[in-house]
Amino acid sequence: MxxxxxxxxxxxxxxxxxxxxxxxxxxxxxxxxxxxxxxxxxxxxxxxxxxxxxxxxxxxxxxxxxxxxxxxxxxxxxxxxxxxxxxxxxxxxxxxxxxxxxxxxxxxxxxxxxxxxxxxxxxxxxxIGRTAKPLAEDVPYQPRPSDVPAVRQRIAFGACSLDLEARSLFAIDGTEIPTTAAEFDLLELLSRHPNRPLSRNRIMEHTRNQAWNVFDRSIDLQVMKLRRKIERNPDKPVVIKTVCSVGYVFMAPPSK
Structure with a gap:
């Protein structure tokens, strides 16, 4: 068919x-x-x-x-x-x-x-740079409420910047870095809670990727993929750090 x-x-x-x-x-x-x-x-x-x-x-x-x-x-x-x-x-x-x-x-x-x-x-x-034509019946995505107000819609860190409104990740030269919906959801959540360690349970509760409710280790795999895209040295991450026995923390860049 x-x-x-x-x-x-x-x-x-x-x-x-x-x-x-x-x-x-x-x-x-x-x-x-x-x-x-x-x-x-x-x-x-x-x-x-x-x-x-x-x-x-x-x-x-x-x-x-x-x-x-x-x-x-x-x-x-x-x-x-x-x-x-x-x-x-x-x-x-x-x-x-x-x-x-x-x-x-x-x-x-x-x-x-x-x-x-x-x-x-x-x-x-x-x-991969393709879109499907939306129909009138499509329900637009509504951003989730956050306990941290979205004061700025673009967050810069390391050699990247995150455009929350456009749901896009960019390199320092302006080139867009492809991300899956699951990867972006995770990066958005962590960046909205800078310097605050988030447990895997907290991540599962506040993301839309339902698979994580079943596979705890899948969060680790998503973090590994993100580090390859945003860290200068994925083996020594400075943006998304592991907090032993807890989860992960997004390290906000120092104020200028």
Whole structure:
């Protein structure tokens, strides 16, 4: 099954052996400006990939014969810039945090809210410079209230600056640094609470990445990815520091 929007629409591939759920996702994303293809497993998916490479692939983790993890590895090797979202109906297994290290960009447990999945996919598209045309029915994101007033909308630190209003991260030369929605949410939360150590529980409570409610170690993986993007030396971080037995703290630059 395929739903086409326009020739310039972002391309999405949904790989799930649940035909009903697959059809629902195809129909939903089609209404929100995507050209969507569906596949029941890896063989169908790779056949479609030979015809056209999508910007984002949504993969059910529990495809038959362990196809999902093999597929994720192959996709990442062949298409480094492709966005990959993994869906999982079984949570809490010890090996789950390892799956996040296979090159998967985002993770969402089932059952999920369609709007949350749409937000995650759009976040990945922003990272690769593509957008889906918004429809009138789309609900715009409303910033979360914070116990720290957003006095300034741009925060400078190290060799980077964070534009909270545009939800963008920039290098010192003005070049935008791609971030996933999960990475930006984490960096925004930490930067709004400078010099205040935040526990992993606090981070999970105040971010929109629902996967972190299940995978405590996934926060550590996101921090590791952020450090590679914002720290001059990721092995000796000065912006996001680890607080032993607590969590992480964003070190505000000294006042001039």
């Amino acid at each position: 395929t739903v086409e929007a326009t020739n310039s629409s972002p391309r999405l591939l949904v790989v799930d052996d649940d035909a009903d759920l697959r059809s629902l996702m195809i129909e939903y994303f089609g209404r929100h400006g995507f050209t969507v293809h569906g596949a029941s497993g890896a063989p169908d998916a790779f056949r479609l990939l030979d015809e056209a490479v999508p910007e984002v692939v949504i993969v059910d983790l529990h495809l038959p014969a362990g196809e999902s993890l093999t597929m994720a590895r192959r996709l990442r090797r062949a298409h480094p810039s492709m966005g990959i979202v993994m869906l999982d109906a079984v949570v809490g297994e010890p090996s789950d945090r390892i799956r996040l290290e296979l090159g998967v960009d985002d993770y969402l447990p089932k059952p999920f809210d369609n709007r949350e999945l749409l937000r995650r996919v759009r976040g990945l598209l922003r990272c």
